[in-house]
Structures are given as structure tokens and as C-alpha cells.
Amino acid sequence: MKPSNESSRRAQVALFAVLACAAPGAAQDDAQVDKVADRSRPPQGGLVLSAGDLRFQWDTAFAKDWTAPERASTHGQVLVDDEQRVWVNTDGKAALTVFTKEGKVERSLLEDWHGGLHGMCFDRRQAAPSLVIAHARRGEVVATSMQGEVLWTLDWPEASALYEKAARYHPTSVALASDGRLFVADGYGLSWVHVYDAERRYQKSFGGRGVDDGKMQTPHGLLVTTLEAASLRAEAAAPTKDKDAEGAGASAPSATKAEPPREVLLVCDRENHRLLVCDLDGKVLRIVSGMLRRPCNIARHGDEFAIADLTGRVTLLDHRFALIGHLGEQPDPKLRATNRVAKDKWQDGVFLSPHGVAYDAAGNLYVSDWSEHGRITRLLRLAKRG
Numbered sequence: 001m002k003p004s005n006e007s008s009r010r011a012q013v014a015l016f017a018v019l020a021c022a023a024p025g026a027a028q029d030d031a032q033v034d035k036v037a038d039r040s041r042p043p044q045g046g047l048v049l050s051a052g053d054l055r056f057q058w059d060t061a062f063a064k065d066w067t068a069p070e071r072a073s074t075h076g077q078v079l080v081d082d083e084q085r086v087w088v089n090t091d092g093k094a095a096l097t098v099f100t101k102e103g104k105v106e107r108s109l110l111e112d113w114h115g116g117l118h119g120m121c122f123d124r125r126q127a128a129p130s131l132v133i134a135h136a137r138r139g140e141v142v143a144t145s146m147q148g149e150v151l152w153t154l155d156w157p158e159a160s161a162l163y164e165k166a167a168r169y170h171p172t173s174v175a176l177a178s179d180g181r182l183f184v185a186d187g188y189g190l191s192w193v194h195v196y197d198a199e200r201r202y203q204k205s206f207g208g209r210g211v212d213d214g215k216m217q218t219p220h221g222l223l224v225t226t227l228e229a230a231s232l233r234a235e236a237a238a239p240t241k242d243k244d245a246e247g248a249g250a251s252a253p254s255a256t257k258a259e260p261p262r263e264v265l266l267v268c269d270r271e272n273h274r275l276l277v278c279d280l281d282g283k284v285l286r287i288v289s290g291m292l293r294r295p296c297n298i299a300r301h302g303d304e305f306a307i308a309d310l311t312g313r314v315t316l317l318d319h320r321f322a323l324i325g326h327l328g329e330q331p332d333p334k335l336r337a338t339n340r341v342a343k344d345k346w347q348d349g350v351f352l353s354p355h356g357v358a359y360d361a362a363g364n365l366y367v368s369d370w371s372e373h374g375r376i377t378r379l380l381r382l383a384k385r386g
Contacts, residue, residue: 082328119173206282
């Protein structure tokens with residue numbers, strides 16, 4: 001029997017998702033990234049994950065009642081809005097599902113866009129915020145109101161002259177700078193990051209597939225943020241005193257001149273197992289590596305960063321990108337980086353294939369595993385270890 005159009009579409013979406021998350025090369029040796037968070041059950045009975053002096057409680061109630069037809073494969077990003085609602089991409093007809101802060105499904109949006117919505121960010125430049133979302137399968141970027149009304153779409157970057165055809169372009173993430181510049185990561189395509197101005201006119205591209213500095217392999221997630229000067233360089237590259245002036249107690253000009261914070265673009269360079277810190281023109285200012293396997297997306301809360309790592313954990317870094325620790329380490333390599341882990345193999349306190357990550361205003365963490373069954377987890381922030 002000839003399959004129906006819907007059956008054929010589902011098969012294509014499933015195949016695309018598997019190919020998109022398949023590793024082109026071996027992941028880093030676990031020995032390089034073995035600082036795993038402690039797991040314990042305190043007297044209250046709640047499962048607590050810790051990394052350094054940070055502690056989070058695994059919330060078993062959040063999204064517990066998420067059922068069909070809204071519940072679907074989770075493959076994308078997570079966002080938390082100003083009202084503390086949680087926005088999640090899925091591959092089902094509820095392409096964008098919104099949860100209340102209590103974890104109940106409030107509504108679902110963008111059914112006509114299902115099967116490929118991926119990375120997303122809020123656009124808060126206007127009085128009424130909106131969403132900007134990458135559609136990996138269609139090869140488009142779409143902006144919508146918070147009610148799901150399509151505001152504009154952005155087609156493949158033909159002006160870049162980097163693509164023979166539109167079918168080579170599969171964007172995975174978007175980010176907005178304060179001046180309105182739009183960054184689009186072609187993570188499942190040719191590994192370029194494309195830059196548009198505030199009117200969505202093509203400006204430039206940087207990256208491209210490779211392992212050398214400035215190159216990328218699956219630039220999967222993006223985040224625009226502001227960093228202090230000290231965070232833009234590794235500890236070993238910190239300014240030093242001028243030896244000729246040490247006797248007078250003076251420092252070199254580079255050490256004394258105040259360096260203002262800079263707006264930068266963070267790129268989860270997934271298959272190079274690293275995080276790139278770039279200026280807004282695409283120049284790599286710093287490479288953060290050695291504690292990441294396959295970083296998918298990154299979120300920030302104060303001086304803390306959380307990275308969803310497809311190989312079974314969430315990594316926490318401080319404001320200087322030093323490792324705090326890992327949360328929810330999946331001990332079985334066979335259950336990492338796959339969306340086909342049966343629900344009877346899920347465990348509280350253990351992630352599967354973290355793909356999306358977000359913080360709310362209180363610093364609670366929300367993690368979407370890449371899972372055909374749909375899995376959203378909330379980690380409630382607890383007081384630091386005394």
C-alpha cells in the first residue's frame with residue numbers, strides 16, 4: 001500500500017531528526033570531562049543534583065500531565081517569558097507548546113509549521129514582544145506574535161553565494177543583538193552563521209565547516225549576551241604588570257585601562273566539542289573547550305551559564321567559563337544522544353539527550369531532552385551548600 005502523505009512526511013521528519021543529531025565524528029573522551037555532579041536524596045525525599053556549591057531539586061510534577069495530542073517529540077529549544085511561562089519546540093502538530101509556570105499546558109501554536117521548528121529567541125525591542133524561530137526542515141526563519149500570528153519570514157541566504165541550492169540550508173538557531181542584528185546558525189547545513197541587519201538585509205557570513213579556529217562543525221545554538229573584559233580571555237591571558245614599572249608600583253596600560261563590557265555572540269560549536277566566544281562581526285575572541293562533549297544550546301542566569309549537552313548531561317560554567325560541574329549525568333553511553341529511549345528507562349535525576357535549556361527569573365532550570373516521547377524537566381534551584 002502506498003503510504004499517505006502524512007505518513008511520508010512523518011517518516012521524513014524522523015529521518016531528518018536522526019541525521020541532524022548523528023555525530024560526524026567521535027565525541028571527546030569521557031576522561032577529559034569527568035567532573036560529574038553529586039546526586040543524593042535529602043531527608044525531605046526530593047532528588048537533589050549538585051554541582052560545586054549549586055543545588056537543584058528534580059521536579060517530578062512539572063509537565064507530568066502533558067499528554068497527546070500536544071505531547072510530541074522534543075527537538076529544539078526552551079524559552080521562559082516574562083510571565084514565567086515555558087515555551088517548547090516539538091516536532092508534532094503542537095509545534096510550539098506553552099506551559100504555565102506550574103507546568104500545565106496552556107496552549108499550543110503554529111500547527112502549520114510543525115515538523116522542524118528548532119531554535120528560537122524572544123524579540124523584546126518593541127512594546128509587544130515576539131518570537132523568532134528557525135525552521136530546520138523548511139530552511140526558513142519565521143517571526144510570530146506571542147499568539148502565533150506570523151509576522152514575517154526569512155528565506156535561505158542566497159545573497160551569501162555560499163549555497164548551490166536552498167536545500168543545503170537547515171538553520172538551527174537564531175539570536176538578536178541589541179541593535180537589531182539577527183544571527184542565524186546553519187547548524188544542520190553548511191555550518192555558517194549568517195548576519196542580517198535590523199531590517200533583515202543580508203550583511204555577511206562567518207564560520208563554515210572545519211576544525212580550525214574560526215571554523216565550525218554544527219554551530220547548533222546561539223546566544224547574544226554581554227561579558228566583562230575578563231571573561232573574554234582565558235586566565236593565562238589576563239593582563240600582567242609592566243616589569244619595567246614594577247619598582248614604581250605601576251601596571252602596564254593594558255592592565256590599568258578600564259575595558260568596558262562587550263556584547264558578544266556565543267556559539268555552541270557542537271561537533272568540535274567547544275563553545276566559541278565571538279564579537280558581533282564574527283571574530284573569535286575565545287574558545288572554551290575541555291569540558292564539553294556535544295553542546296547544543298546555552299542559557300544564562302546572572303554569572304552562571306548552563307549548556308545542554310546532547311551526550312547526557314547539563315554543564316554549568318561560571319562567568320569566566322570555568323567549570324562548576326555537570327548535572328544529571330547519563331551513565332549509560334547507549335542512552336545518550338538518541339531520541340529513542342523508552343519511557344520505562346527514564347530515571348529521575350538523569351538526563352537522556354539534553355537539547356534545549358533555559359532559566360527562569362528565579363534561576364530554576366528547564367531542560368528539553370531530544371526524545372520521541374517528549375521530555376521536559378524542571379530543576380528547582382535550592383540554597384547553596386553552606
